[in-house]
């Protein structure tokens with residue numbers, strides 16, 4: 001059964017904002033990119049740095065430690081030194097609450 005984790009009231013995650021939620025599989029960062037929601041694991045695949053505080057350039061998050069880029073829509077790595085994609089998670093709004101699915 002799919003496990004949906006509550007992240008925040010939808011009203012708190014406005015376009016352009018992000019929020020970290022701590023789950024049993026580790027921290028996940030949820031982005032509201034122009035009213036579309038995307039979630040990725042908050043751990044760079046290069047050396048484990050958190051990604052949530054990175055600069056967002058379009059749909060790419062830039063790792064604050066060494067500068068790797070990841071597409072927040074797909075999790076695909078865009079530039080080294082990381083070479084593995086970051087995990088993504090289905091995200092939705094249910095009953096005015098942002099939720100992320102950690103079972104996929």
Ligand code: FES
Nearest residue numbers: 044046047063066
């Ligand atoms: S830890 Fe992210 S690029 Fe090195």
